[in-house]
Amino acid sequence: MDFLRPASWEEALAAKAEHPTAVPIAGGTDVMVEINFDHRRPAYLLDLNRVAELHAYEVGEENVRLGASVPYTRIIEDLRTELPGLALAGHTVGSPQIRNRGSVGGNLGAASPAGDSHPALLAAGTEIEVASVRGTRFIPVEEFYTGVKRNALEPDELIKTVHIKKASGPQQFSKVGTRNAMVIAVCAFGIALHPETRTVRTGIGSAAPTPLRATAAEEFLDAALAEGGFWESGKTITPSIARQFAELVSGACNPIDDVRGSARYRRHAVGIMARRTLGWTWDEYRSGGRGARSTEGGAQCA
């Protein structure tokens, strides 16, 4: 095994071009587990810790440009106003020790359907900036996940920046697990209201081969809210609309039975989380953003 230690982004891209099988390592919270358990013996480890721009973020007019290696702790502490859904999701990642090292770039690189940041990225609206010595491209997050633990990266590409839309409305994240800390999601759900476009976006985690949006549920809800004038009046969403939204979200799932839960349970639980998080975000929208539910103190029990 060789340990490659590029000091700059350009050096990192050159190293990845020269050694396309090199495994990028940032926080190590996934990669080191695989090495410790002998599940993986890459010929090259590509350490990204010295590439400063990957650890930086910038808050722009419309987007947050999040460096791929920015640890969850920074997102939770510094970006919860701009990225409330991602901050909530990040707060459910592992433990303080893991959140001090783990990053959204790592979640995207691993592309596990159970990665906690995916539902929040899908709901907020996100583009992934990836690069190689050949150039840079932007991939909408929906197209980034291509299969179980597979993503759209070419062998010579690295994830540089995650461009996430700043929240213009309430966002929520909910996750089912056996305890609050150190738990891989049985299933998870993210939701973001976008009042400026009068749309609602969703993200489902750990209930299909890839993280995905429940597009039929989004379209139904957008139409129902427009038709009823809900965005203008701010009145409570009727139970029948909420129920149908939840059913359509359930229907978008394509889960499996495994040790963490059955497919039937996952489909049911995702529907419950969809209905509840819709209620929470809508309450917050109605109260003019002064919602009782904040990102303080971590995710709510759904």
Add this chain to the structure above:
Amino acid sequence: MRVNFRVNGRPHEADDVWEGESLLYVLRERMGLPGSKNACEQGECGSCTVRLDGVPVCACLVAAGQCEGREVVTVEGLADYARDRAAGCAAGACGGTNPDAAQRWRADPGKAAQGAADSPAGEHAGLSTIQQAFIDAGAVQCGFCTPGLLVAADELIERVPQPSDADIREALSGNLCRCTGYEKILDAVRLAAAREESQTAGTGA
């Protein structure tokens, strides 16, 4: 490969490090500092918690090569680290921890009771507030999880001098103990925070 880094305030050079080796392995097997415990090797248990440039991390998930040029504090250096912090020194600026002394260290209630004041600078500095509190609160049973808990709890009190119970639970949520049921551990952290507070109050700081 060779890795140069600082451990408990002193420079260290590790040779013949395998590229896939963890920081934890280097500390335990190459440096003779077995205080950080090796249990799950997947970041679940927190027994290997150390400070990397001040940040609590699982040493089993840090590749040794990633520590080049960086500062690591282990439980062996915790008492000196806490003493330096109280004296306002940067980590290691007041001498750090002698690795040979750390290896010779034995639990000795008599010596611990004399406190840090009797220890020569740069040598064993007695116990830190959090370590003494763990003893006094009965927060140690088999002791396997204790080093990781001490490092995590010490960092909490450094960051949040008067932590709420929710702060404590959150800060220690990545450290598993299979003996105590955690109640005595929570007591110990509350006790350490209270003692630190009364000490700073005493000095007028």
